[in-house]
Amino acid sequence: MSYSDYPSDIADYSSFDNMMADICNPSSSSSSNRKRQADPAPDNFAKIPAGMATQPLYFPIHYPVNSGWQSFDVNQVYNNHNMNQPGFGWVALPPPMPHNLQIPDQNSYKPRSGLPVPPPMAEFQDVNGIQQNPNEIFKNAPITSAMCTPESDISTSTNLTPDQDSAQLPLTEQELNEEKNFVVNIESPGKLAHYFLPNVESEQEPNEHIPYPYAKSLFPTFGVPVSSDGNVVAEVVDGRLPAVGTRSKYDITVDEIRRRCGAPEHMNQSALYCFFRKSKKREAINRVKQVLTVHNIPMRTMQRQRKVTCFSPFLEEEATALARDLDSISEEFLPINIIAQEMLEKLMSSGNNLDVCHRMLKNTTATITRVIKTLEVRQPKITGQEEKLKGNNLDLSYHNFSLITHGFGHPNSLSHYRSYLSIVERAVLLCEKIQNGQSLLSNEDVIPGQKPFERMSNEYFVEWQMNLYKKKLAKQMEEVEENKSQRGEHQQIHQHQLYQQHHTNTHPPMPLMPPSQMNLCPPITPIPPQNVYYY
Amino acid sequence: MFNRKLMECSDDEFVRGSQCDEEDEEEQQRQSSQRPPFYENMRTFAPSHMHISCHYDIPYPPHLIQPPVCGVSTFTYAREFPVSNSQQFFNVTPPQQQQQQGTGGSGEEDYCIPKSEDRDHSSNYSQVATKQDRPFVFFASDCQSPLEIVGEVYCTVPGRTSLLSSTTKYRVTVAEIQRRISPPECLNASLLGGILRKAKSKDGGKTLRDSLKKLGLTLPAGRRKQANVTAWTALVEEEAIHMAKEFALVCEKEFHSREIGIYLTKTSLAIDPDVVKRRTALEMSRKVVGELAELLSCDRTPLTPYFPRNMLPIDPSVQQHLSHFTLMTHGFGNVAMSAVLESVKLMIDESIKYIDRCCSQNVWR
Numbered sequence: 001m002s003y004s005d006y007p008s009d010i011a012d013y014s015s016f017d018n019m020m021a022d023i024c025n026p027s028s029s030s031s032s033n034r035k036r037q038a039d040p041a042p043d044n045f046a047k048i049p050a051g052m053a054t055q056p057l058y059f060p061i062h063y064p065v066n067s068g069w070q071s072f073d074v075n076q077v078y079n080n081h082n083m084n085q086p087g088f089g090w091v092a093l094p095p096p097m098p099h100n101l102q103i104p105d106q107n108s109y110k111p112r113s114g115l116p117v118p119p120p121m122a123e124f125q126d127v128n129g130i131q132q133n134p135n136e137i138f139k140n141a142p143i144t145s146a147m148c149t150p151e152s153d154i155s156t157s158t159n160l161t162p163d164q165d166s167a168q169l170p171l172t173e174q175e176l177n178e179e180k181n182f183v184v185n186i187e188s189p190g191k192l193a194h195y196f197l198p199n200v201e202s203e204q205e206p207n208e209h210i211p212y213p214y215a216k217s218l219f220p221t222f223g224v225p226v227s228s229d230g231n232v233v234a235e236v237v238d239g240r241l242p243a244v245g246t247r248s249k250y251d252i253t254v255d256e257i258r259r260r261c262g263a264p265e266h267m268n269q270s271a272l273y274c275f276f277r278k279s280k281k282r283e284a285i286n287r288v289k290q291v292l293t294v295h296n297i298p299m300r301t302m303q304r305q306r307k308v309t310c311f312s313p314f315l316e317e318e319a320t321a322l323a324r325d326l327d328s329i330s331e332e333f334l335p336i337n338i339i340a341q342e343m344l345e346k347l348m349s350s351g352n353n354l355d356v357c358h359r360m361l362k363n364t365t366a367t368i369t370r371v372i373k374t375l376e377v378r379q380p381k382i383t384g385q386e387e388k389l390k391g392n393n394l395d396l397s398y399h400n401f402s403l404i405t406h407g408f409g410h411p412n413s414l415s416h417y418r419s420y421l422s423i424v425e426r427a428v429l430l431c432e433k434i435q436n437g438q439s440l441l442s443n444e445d446v447i448p449g450q451k452p453f454e455r456m457s458n459e460y461f462v463e464w465q466m467n468l469y470k471k472k473l474a475k476q477m478e479e480v481e482e483n484k485s486q487r488g489e490h491q492q493i494h495q496h497q498l499y500q501q502h503h504t505n506t507h508p509p510m511p512l513m514p515p516s517q518m519n520l521c522p523p524i525t526p527i528p529p530q531n532v533y534y535y
Numbered sequence: 536m537f538n539r540k541l542m543e544c545s546d547d548e549f550v551r552g553s554q555c556d557e558e559d560e561e562e563q564q565r566q567s568s569q570r571p572p573f574y575e576n577m578r579t580f581a582p583s584h585m586h587i588s589c590h591y592d593i594p595y596p597p598h599l600i601q602p603p604v605c606g607v608s609t610f611t612y613a614r615e616f617p618v619s620n621s622q623q624f625f626n627v628t629p630p631q632q633q634q635q636q637g638t639g640g641s642g643e644e645d646y647c648i649p650k651s652e653d654r655d656h657s658s659n660y661s662q663v664a665t666k667q668d669r670p671f672v673f674f675a676s677d678c679q680s681p682l683e684i685v686g687e688v689y690c691t692v693p694g695r696t697s698l699l700s701s702t703t704k705y706r707v708t709v710a711e712i713q714r715r716i717s718p719p720e721c722l723n724a725s726l727l728g729g730i731l732r733k734a735k736s737k738d739g740g741k742t743l744r745d746s747l748k749k750l751g752l753t754l755p756a757g758r759r760k761q762a763n764v765t766a767w768t769a770l771v772e773e774e775a776i777h778m779a780k781e782f783a784l785v786c787e788k789e790f791h792s793r794e795i796g797i798y799l800t801k802t803s804l805a806i807d808p809d810v811v812k813r814r815t816a817l818e819m820s821r822k823v824v825g826e827l828a829e830l831l832s833c834d835r836t837p838l839t840p841y842f843p844r845n846m847l848p849i850d851p852s853v854q855q856h857l858s859h860f861t862l863m864t865h866g867f868g869n870v871a872m873s874a875v876l877e878s879v880k881l882m883i884d885e886s887i888k889y890i891d892r893c894c895s896q897n898v899w900r
Contacts, residue, residue: 240695241766243729274698310696310781318766325765326871329863333719335856339830342853346826363816364823367883370799394798397791404789405782412782413790416875423827467851 230255234291237277239318250317252276253383254295259403261299265312269299274313311406316383319408327415334419340426354435361428368421374398375414382407686710686840689750692732694774705773707731709750711839716754719859720768724754730769767864772839775865783874790878796885814890821883828876834869836861 232254239248252275260267260275267275269288278284292299311319347357378395379388380402389395401409433439687709694703707730715722715730722730724740736742744754767775803813833849836858849857861869 239766241769243726243764243768271698308698309785310778311785313696313698322766325767326864326868329765329767329860330868333860333863334868335853335860338853338856339827342850343823343826343830346830347823360819360823364820367799367817367820368879370803371795371879371882374795374799392798393794397794401785401790404785409782409785409790412871413875413878416872417879419872420824420827420876420879424823467848471850 229295230258232295234295235276237275237315239315239321240313241318241322248318248321250315251383252315254297255381256316256383257291257295258297259381261297264400264404267312271312275315309404311404311408314406314408316407319406320382320384320411323408323411323415326412330415330419336419336422336426340423341430343423344427344430354431358428358431358435361424361431364424365421365428368417368424372414372417372421375410375417378410380407380410690731692730692771695769696774696778703774703777705771705777706839707771707773708839709752710837711772712747713752714837714862716752719862722768724756726764726768727754730771767867770865770867772865775867776839776870779867779870779874782871783877786874786878792878792881793885796882797889799882800886800889810890810893814887817883817887817890821880821887824876824880824883828873828880831857831869831872831876834858834861836866836869838866 230253233251234254234257235252236249237252239250242248257272257275260272269292270280272288273280273284276284276288278287291297314322344357344361347360348354352360374390374394375398377388377390378398379385380399381387382402385407398410405412688706689709689712691704691706694705697703712727714720715727724743725735728735728740728743731743733743740754747754770778800813804810807813829847830849830853833847834857835849835854838861857869
């Protein structure tokens with residue numbers, strides 16, 4: 001083979017980071033790669049030497065090793081020795097090789113002395129690792145060395161003209177349209193896993209339906225074969241959070257059991273007893289084994305659970321109900337108007353103009369709206385919910401988060417984001433009211449002598465009253481100083497604010513005084529009645 | 536020691552049962568007066584960790600917080616304090632003393648006369664004190680202050696969110712029970728028994744009521760439910776906060792803020808390629824999110840003492856409304872909201888970093 005084909009072949013599969021780059025940015029040369037599908041993969045696969053796979057990668061992986069699906073072992077999959085052993089490294093049988101993978105001859109793996117090596121520029125590698133495709137990396141390699149010398153600025157500017165356009169526009173309109181037109185098959189369960197692990201039932205389907213960016217991606221999260229009995233109810237169990245008089249029953253489906261047995265939790269049989277709400281008796285053991293056997297769910301005997309959280313014992317339906325209850329409580333009891341007004345006051349007190357505050361709030365609204373959209377259009381696979389996919393790497397991120405929290409994280413995050421959006425939108429409305437000259441409605445005044453809580457302690461209530469009194473006093477002083485129009489007095493206002501900030505941030509609250517001494521203070525504002533203090 | 540205390544308690548109950556008419560009269564007097572006695576309000580105290588600083592700031596000895604015993608005269612006489620000092624500290628006026636003495640009649644005089652003669656004996660004094668301190672019955676020692684009750688652990692309950700191999704016990708304080716039977720939840724004996732993992736008894740929860748009564752808590756009878764029962768009702772505060780911490784940890788480690796931030800930046804730059812404008816917008820958003828996170832972290836609602844709190848100042852009117860939300864979720868809602876806000880901040884930070892890399896690349900070229 002010629003030297004021009006060597007870099008692209010190595011970059012296609014030798015680096016995991018390039019796979020992420022493919023997912024983030026589908027390459028423009030997809031048509032040329034699809035032509036290689038006709039080559040027989042099994043024949044070339046057998047010729048890979050075991051030693052070649054352990055060679056150091058040209059581009060380091062820029063993701064933390066400890067995180068779940070990002071710590072995927074590339075050498076493990078492409079090692080001939082490990083691939084032949086069934087069940088090694090996976091809960092189920094190892095997945096077959098991707099159909100689109102092209103394996104070059106053995107001679108092409110030999111390192112050549114004349115191969116240009118890019119200089120060790122960390123910043124440039126970061127940019128390459130995330131943005132550009134494998135082919136573009138090697139195309140830009142000679143230019144990288146030229147960029148080191150200032151004399152070659154003129155030549156580099158002429159050569160990098162198309163790259164500037166790609167940098168300014170990471171995603172073209174055509175690519176966005178292709179992403180939006182991603183088709184999801186509603187009928188079959190486990191859509192995302194369907195494209196990664198072809199099942200026996202779906203082997204007859206043509207390869208053209210498999211999206212190109214995902215043909216090279218294999219993640220342990222989906223290392224479980226897909227079957228048609230995923231929605232079958234394996235068991236009906238009691239919930240863990242019922243109050244007295246409210247009994248609740250939840251269904252455990254076969255797919256849910258597979259998800260618990262797979263990554264990242266890898267529950268063993270002992271944990272499944274807890275999941276099924278059964279004790280370790282003979283009948284329960286037989287029942288659990290029967291479920292696993294009937295539905296062909298493999299499980300290692302000595303496998304231990306890797307991650308245990310408070311959400312581990314929850315069923316997916318139960319966790320979803322928990323999130324739903326929290327959403328209802330937030331809607332009813334979260335004081336959106338008051339928080340919005342307080343936030344606006346803080347923004348204005350930190351030296352921002354009304355226009356600046358309005359712009360800040362508008363930008364925040366746009367940002368949160370975008371985040372909400374990414375959550376609303378997606379729905380990870382959980383019991384009782386229809387799976388929704390968008391066809392990019394965010395599906396994996398949200399799916400992993402949902403797996404760990406058993407379905408609680410996705411609706412809970414969505415609920416919180418909506419609450420934040422309501423708060424910020426309310427703040428925008430208040431800001432516009434002030435700009436239009438309207439006055440804000442004052443908060444509900446507390447009745448003098450009335451406690452916020454029926455069971456509030458007297459000492460705490462006194463402290464609360466004192467804080468309220470101090471705040472009113474500070475406001476009055478500010479109003480008095482604002483009436484003065486001299487410049488020197490404006491400086492005093494500024495100093496007062498600094499002193500107030502310093503005092504509130506550093507000094508502890510003043511000690512409480514007995515009521516007899518408090519009565520001696522001059523009454524600038526009406527003090528609450530003496531009935532409050534029961535000494 | 537314990538047997539004597541039990542005997543004293545039984546004596547109190549016996550005396551109380553025989554003097555029903557006198558107790559009714561006393562209750563009428565208390566209701567008629569606008570200012571209830573001091574010790575009745577002791578039940579409303581917050582956890583002890585919130586009282587320690589306030590308690591030590593009071594410029595008088597803590598032992599004087601104890602309620603008066605059978606009138607001020609007997610108390611002051613027994614403690615050997617002058618009358619003026621007691622008036623100053625307890626804010627008691629002479630006319631009230633006369634009213635109490637006058638309304639007492641011969642019954643109170645007969646009750647007090649033999650005790651005043653034996654004022655030198657400490658055992659008699661402790662007996663007199665226990666009779667008046669009926670709501671507070673201590674079996675450990677007499678020196679224990681009533682302020683420490685609210686911070687004590689009432690019982691430990693097994694967690695509902697534990698696997699077979701990891702059984703966890705959570706502590707339930709007296710103050711927590713107080714909060715649960717108070718608004719906004721207003722749990723009754725049945726629901727409270729479910730929270731404490733107690734089985735229902737045939738006596739209608741009398742055992743639970745009696746045990747709470749010893750601590751000064753009155754559990755109302757009847758099916759009183761002001762708030763709807765949710766999945767969070769079954770959790771104790773420490774468990775809910777522990778779950779919130781776990782959720783925060785999952786958000787920190789497993790929520791891929793980086794990928795989401797980069798994706799959002801790419802999509803926004805595809806629509807509007809102005810990088811500088813986008814970066815400015817993100818910085819503004821980060822500032823607003825920071826302010827919101829700081830505001831939510833200033834919640835000072837009293838919760839379980841085994842959870843560190845942020846003691847930054849907050850507007851009392853805002854605190855008043857935030858406490859309803861926190862009490863309904865037993866501390867989970869606030870911590871979870873803060874965790875989600877932190878993930879949003881991380882998303883924005885990653886977006887800014889990505890834009891910085893793009894900008895630096897453009898400038899270099």
